[in-house]
Amino acid sequence: MSDPTALGRESRAAARSRSGAFDIPENPPQRALALHRALTAVWANDPGWRGQITAVNHTTLGLRFMATALVFFAIGGILAMLIRTQLATPEGAFLDTELYNQIFTMHGSIMMFLFAIPMLEGLGIYMLPKMLGTRDMAFPRLTALGYWCYLFGGLIMLGALFAGVAPRDGWFMYTPLSGATYSPGINADVWLLGVTFVEISAIAAAVEITVTILRQRAPGMKLTEMPLFAWYMLGTSVMMLAGFPPLILASVLLEIERAFGWPFFEVARGGDPLLWQHLFWLFGHPEVYIIFLPAAGVLSTIIPVMCRTRILGYGAIVASIVALVFLSFGLWVHHMFTVGIPHMALAFFSAASLLVAVPTAVQVFAWIGTMWQGRPELHLPMYHVLGFFLTFVMGGLTGVMLALVPFNWQAHDTAFVTAHLHYVLIGGFVFPIMAAATYWMPQITGRARIRGVGEAAFWIILIGFHGTFFVMHLTGLLGMPRRIDIYPDNPEWIWLNLTSSIFSFVMTIGFALFALDLFLQATLGKRSARNPWQAPTLDWALALPAPAYNFASLPGPRLLTGEPARPALLPLARGEGVLPGAPRGRREFLVTSIGAARPDHVAVLPGNTALPLWLAGAIALFVLLMLSGHYIWTLPALTLVAALIWRWGRGLTTEQDHPAVEAAPGLSLPVHYHAHASLGHTGTICLLFSNGALFASLLFGLGFLTLVTPGPDAPEAFVPGQSAIPAMATVVAGLALGAIGVRLARHAVQGERGTGALWFSAVVNALALLAVAILGLGLMDDPTTHARDALRGVLAGYVALHALICTGFAAFALDQLRRGELANGRTGTLKTWRFWQDFSLATALLAGAAAIMQGGV
Amino acid sequence: MARGALWLGQVLAGPAIWAVTFAAVYALHGTGCAQGWDAMATPVGSVHRLAMALAWGAGLLACGGLLLRFSGTETRWQALPRMGAWIGLGATLFSLFPLIVLPAC
Numbered sequence: 001m002s003d004p005t006a007l008g009r010e011s012r013a014a015a016r017s018r019s020g021a022f023d024i025p026e027n028p029p030q031r032a033l034a035l036h037r038a039l040t041a042v043w044a045n046d047p048g049w050r051g052q053i054t055a056v057n058h059t060t061l062g063l064r065f066m067a068t069a070l071v072f073f074a075i076g077g078i079l080a081m082l083i084r085t086q087l088a089t090p091e092g093a094f095l096d097t098e099l100y101n102q103i104f105t106m107h108g109s110i111m112m113f114l115f116a117i118p119m120l121e122g123l124g125i126y127m128l129p130k131m132l133g134t135r136d137m138a139f140p141r142l143t144a145l146g147y148w149c150y151l152f153g154g155l156i157m158l159g160a161l162f163a164g165v166a167p168r169d170g171w172f173m174y175t176p177l178s179g180a181t182y183s184p185g186i187n188a189d190v191w192l193l194g195v196t197f198v199e200i201s202a203i204a205a206a207v208e209i210t211v212t213i214l215r216q217r218a219p220g221m222k223l224t225e226m227p228l229f230a231w232y233m234l235g236t237s238v239m240m241l242a243g244f245p246p247l248i249l250a251s252v253l254l255e256i257e258r259a260f261g262w263p264f265f266e267v268a269r270g271g272d273p274l275l276w277q278h279l280f281w282l283f284g285h286p287e288v289y290i291i292f293l294p295a296a297g298v299l300s301t302i303i304p305v306m307c308r309t310r311i312l313g314y315g316a317i318v319a320s321i322v323a324l325v326f327l328s329f330g331l332w333v334h335h336m337f338t339v340g341i342p343h344m345a346l347a348f349f350s351a352a353s354l355l356v357a358v359p360t361a362v363q364v365f366a367w368i369g370t371m372w373q374g375r376p377e378l379h380l381p382m383y384h385v386l387g388f389f390l391t392f393v394m395g396g397l398t399g400v401m402l403a404l405v406p407f408n409w410q411a412h413d414t415a416f417v418t419a420h421l422h423y424v425l426i427g428g429f430v431f432p433i434m435a436a437a438t439y440w441m442p443q444i445t446g447r448a449r450i451r452g453v454g455e456a457a458f459w460i461i462l463i464g465f466h467g468t469f470f471v472m473h474l475t476g477l478l479g480m481p482r483r484i485d486i487y488p489d490n491p492e493w494i495w496l497n498l499t500s501s502i503f504s505f506v507m508t509i510g511f512a513l514f515a516l517d518l519f520l521q522a523t524l525g526k527r528s529a530r531n532p533w534q535a536p537t538l539d540w541a542l543a544l545p546a547p548a549y550n551f552a553s554l555p556g557p558r559l560l561t562g563e564p565a566r567p568a569l570l571p572l573a574r575g576e577g578v579l580p581g582a583p584r585g586r587r588e589f590l591v592t593s594i595g596a597a598r599p600d601h602v603a604v605l606p607g608n609t610a611l612p613l614w615l616a617g618a619i620a621l622f623v624l625l626m627l628s629g630h631y632i633w634t635l636p637a638l639t640l641v642a643a644l645i646w647r648w649g650r651g652l653t654t655e656q657d658h659p660a661v662e663a664a665p666g667l668s669l670p671v672h673y674h675a676h677a678s679l680g681h682t683g684t685i686c687l688l689f690s691n692g693a694l695f696a697s698l699l700f701g702l703g704f705l706t707l708v709t710p711g712p713d714a715p716e717a718f719v720p721g722q723s724a725i726p727a728m729a730t731v732v733a734g735l736a737l738g739a740i741g742v743r744l745a746r747h748a749v750q751g752e753r754g755t756g757a758l759w760f761s762a763v764v765n766a767l768a769l770l771a772v773a774i775l776g777l778g779l780m781d782d783p784t785t786h787a788r789d790a791l792r793g794v795l796a797g798y799v800a801l802h803a804l805i806c807t808g809f810a811a812f813a814l815d816q817l818r819r820g821e822l823a824n825g826r827t828g829t830l831k832t833w834r835f836w837q838d839f840s841l842a843t844a845l846l847a848g849a850a851a852i853m854q855g856g857v
Numbered sequence: 858m859a860r861g862a863l864w865l866g867q868v869l870a871g872p873a874i875w876a877v878t879f880a881a882v883y884a885l886h887g888t889g890c891a892q893g894w895d896a897m898a899t900p901v902g903s904v905h906r907l908a909m910a911l912a913w914g915a916g917l918l919a920c921g922g923l924l925l926r927f928s929g930t931e932t933r934w935q936a937l938p939r940m941g942a943w944i945g946l947g948a949t950l951f952s953l954f955p956l957i958v959l960p961a962c
Contacts, residue, residue: 214861223861224933315933319940326872327948330879342962345886347955348879355951359944595861703884707891 022598024219024556025665029574035552035581036573042582043135043549046608054608056140057548061147062126063444068147069119070515072154076110079103081508084468088501090487090494100485101168102187106161108171109191112287113198114154116429120294121146121205123436124233126444128209130539130546131227133218133555135589138211138679139204140605141612141648146201148616153197156623160190167191170483172280173254175265175273180258186627192255193623199244200619206240207686209233211679217597218538219578219590220557227537228317232297235321239290239328241686245694247283249701250276253794259631262783262790264701271787272709274339275701281332282697288424289328293321295432296363299385302439303367305535306382307374313366320359320366327356337408346405353403360396364389379533380449383458384435388427391465395423398473416476419469426465434458437518442532446544447525453517460510467503471496530569541568553577554590556664579663590663591672591679601675602661606651615644642808649812652680653821653828673826684835695843698798699850702791706854714788717851718779727775728848731799734768735841737761738806742837745813746830749822758817761837762810768844769803772796788854795847802840809833867938871923871945878916878949882909882956890962909956913949920946 045051045060055061082103086092095103125143129136137143160166167187169178178188213234217226253264254276263269265276304311311317333341333349367389376382398420401407411417442448475496480487487493531540538555553575559568575581579590579602587605592598622637658671672678718724741761748754776796783793809829816828889895889905897904923942929935 222934223865224937315936315940318933318937319944322868322872322937322941323944323948326869326876326944329876330948330952342886342890344955344959344961345883347959348883348886348952351955352879352948352952355948593861595864704887707888 022220022557022596024558024578024599024663024667026556026558026571026576027553027578027580027664029571029576030580032552032573032575035575036547039549039552039582040547042585042587042607043547045548050610051608053613054610056136056144056606056608056612058125058129058137058140058143059546059548059550061143062122062124064147065118065122065125065150068151068154069115069122072110072114072118074511074515075158076107076115077508077511079107079110081504083107084501084504086485087497089498090490092486095485097485098168099164101483102161102164102166104483105167105170105191106157109157109167109195110154111425112171113195114150114157116291116425117202117287118150118198119433120236120291120429121202121209123294123298123433124209124236125205127440127539128212128230128233129216130443130542130550131229131537132213132216133221133538133551134212134216135550135554136587136605138208138216138603139683141609141651142204142208144609144612145615146204148613149204149619150198150201152616152620153194153201153623156197156620156627157190157194160187160194165190172284173276174280175254175276176267178254178276179265180261189255189258189627192251192258193626196248196251196255197619197623199248202240202244203687203690206237206244206690207683209237210241210686211682213237214594215591215600215679215682216589217592218555218559219592219597219599221597223595223597224315224318228300228311228314229294229297229537231318231321232293232300235325236290236293236297239286239293239325241690242329242693243283243286243290245283245690246279246697249694249697250279250283253279253701255626256790256794259626259629260784262793263787264705264790266787269784269786270705270709270714271790272705274336275704275709277336277339278332278704279697279701281335282329282700285332285335286328289324291425292428293324295388295429298432298436298439299367299388300363301535301537302381302435303370303385304374305439305533306379306385307371307376308534309370309374311366312369312373313362316362317366320362323359324356327352327359331356334403334408337405338412350403350405354400357396357400357403364393380454380458381435381439383455384431384438387458387462388431388435390462391423391427391431393427395420395425395427399424411476413482414476415472415480415482418482419472419476422465422469422472426469434461434514439533440539441518441521442528442544443539443542444545445522445525446528447521448528448532449517449521449525453513453520457510457513457517460513461507462510464503464505464507464510468500468507471499471503475500538568541572543573549582551577553580578667579661584661588661590669591675599663599667599669600677601670601672602663603672603679604658609651611644611648611651615641615648618644646808646812649829653816653819654826655820657824657826678831681831681835684832688835688839691839692843695798695846698791698795699846702788702795702850702854705787705791709787714786715781717781717789717792717854719781722779724775724779724851727771727779728851730771731768731775731803732841732844732848734764734766734771735803735806735837735844737764738768738810739834739837739841742810742830742834746827746834749817749827749830754817754822755814758810758814762807762814765803765807765810765837769800769807772800772803776800792851792854795851799840799844799847802836802843806833806837806840809836864934864938867927868941870938871920871941871943872948873945874916874919874923875945875948875952878912878919879952881912881916882953885909885912886956886961895961903961905961906956909953909961913953913956916949916953917946920949 045055045057086095086100125137165187167190169183169188173191176182213230256262257264263271265271265273300311330352334353337346438454475493478492480493528544530544552573554577555568555572556578559577588602591600591603593600618640622634625634625637654673658673660668660670662668738761741757745754745757748757781789783790813829816822822828885908894905895903899907920942927938927942930939
């Protein structure tokens, strides 16, 4: 069969060869239908109801994330309507104060944690493998675990709302209001445990998005040539890895304070409520960019397509993403300008807050320039893009106003801030997401939209939004504080609030119409043409809707054209790309190098399984037992979690040697069991990076309470008359010997003689665990005495947990050796363990040094 | 794989220097205010301001060194590390300049 694109591909291959890039020969064409059937048999979800709980496929789970997020968006929107109804009149009797407090807290929490973040995770999980030319995310079971954690965490929070015990302290849960004294009952615990539960999903998504982008791009798709959306998602996922740990730590500390009386935030015992604010906003401000960057990625994808041109300033946009990723971590104190921080520190953060507008502006100008150089066509996604420009730029400008300390002091905690954040979040996230939905719906459903409803929805949302929130700036400038439920003494706010309330209902009608438009398209739309927008990215080089395996063969360098994706569609479907079909009856994709995307090895994925559901269920059990105060019963729940994690690990092992796979003529690649740097290797580094951010936040807390907090004098760190040096030295020595042991085991396993080294490592790690237990339970001061004691107790717990994990790794490796799984270059869990062991040793050393510097021994 | 990771490291080097410098100066600021370093004089100002200025200067020098190191701009692969160095230099210069114009504590 002749191929009209073959000549062009040959010339591109020659050009690549001249530029030093590598080439991969094409596989011979096969029958597309036979390939489709073979791949579907391997990659499809289980049939029936079982398929609903065992699915690990990224297409299914990405859609599930997004659909669930939309449901939570609707619930959060209904709560917003209740708020606006209450505020429509100055003495509204619609809600009492207690219920009003719960509703505004849940509105913010739902929109942030149960809508925005899961929506961006879902978008990334759904789109990235398709855009990058691969078949699934790096860790499909982790995707499923993330989804179930998100769903269960969300349901716990929602259940609390219906039971009348929802959180009521505002979505940033400031202490001391959220402490046990002022928030008795389980309301605050619901937030702390529920949000932390949901954040497991965020960390899981961040790890696999990072690994997928770095290691699974189609061969030849260099980092500097990948779609900009992937750059944005890479920036987002790295920010999530660094940004979520401070909040997780803060939530854990506050929950420990509430449950066990360790006084991290209690002034009378040396704690400081400002520590909560620092940790919260260390997460909270990057969070704004975590939400904005994927949306900006959508814009950078859609605008050039809608304008029939290429994006202007690719390099400048990548540099802007890098700048935003870093700078957004230097702004958190601008949420705390009124708490009494010295002027110089305020000026540092004010300057950084002004500076962050520069990379944002670079992107906005790049998008405007792209529209200027192209031929814009006003399709429905473009309406939402223009809605973004209008709204987000206004929100950005009020952000610059709030970055200035004198203005901030005047507007702090007023409705002006509420208006600003809605301009930024609805402008910077909701409008782009609506653009994304209308752009990719043909890809998702295989159907074209029905004209008219979407345009009407856009205009109603736009008018409703600005009618609601523009006047809210004025309400704030007239002094109305956030979060009040009545204002009988302020008649000057009445007409402004009434206006906001009326337009908010208009906006809600618009969102309902938007949902109707999606529903009509999904159910009644005509069959869509393939690649209806003539887009250049690989997500359109698929059948519509996308099959479970995405690509029958993976695009190699000759098919990465950078031109409208249609030419690649047929050769890929016929198996001319890399790794065609599923001839070995297992789920496979290609793993490539970080920079130039050279083929490295073939990864074999696990199939459908309900294990993620059971693991999420076990974690949910732990959360519910914590909420109900049955703390002792959490130990069996944690044991169940550990057992399921062990079972999870067993699913990754093999007793056989796997022959190399011929991915293309002359390209023979090892299977991941024999690979030097597997996806698990990269994923472990990502997870430890996030773990390091958590540990750094802990050290920050210790430093803050030691240096800045004026509380009562701290008692001695350790029990008087006892030396902690021997126990601390034993902990460090045990972990250090464990690190030596794992290395010896790795070398010994090559010659099949690793048993002694593995037993040695297991014993010394167990000794380290015992020593830290003696230190914490027998030698350290009572952690309820003083905040510093409490933080040192947390440090000891952190070291103990890592010693326990290392002991677990040793036990798992011994089990693997017994089963014959460590041999002939198959190092099993040893490499991952080595990373954990080294990390545990380093953090134990730092924790010990911090304890010595702070409290003496 | 190592080459790609190295390149990513080069792109991130400039902003990372800013992050380290910013964190160091903020930490020195908090520590100095708590420990009364502002009252300890040297011939070129207080110990507090001198410590912060040294950290700031080290950050600026490091970013300058990166700019000299990453001189190529012909391809995107070459240009991005240089852009990263400029981001680091600009951010370090602008966000920490208040330490020479404002009272410390």
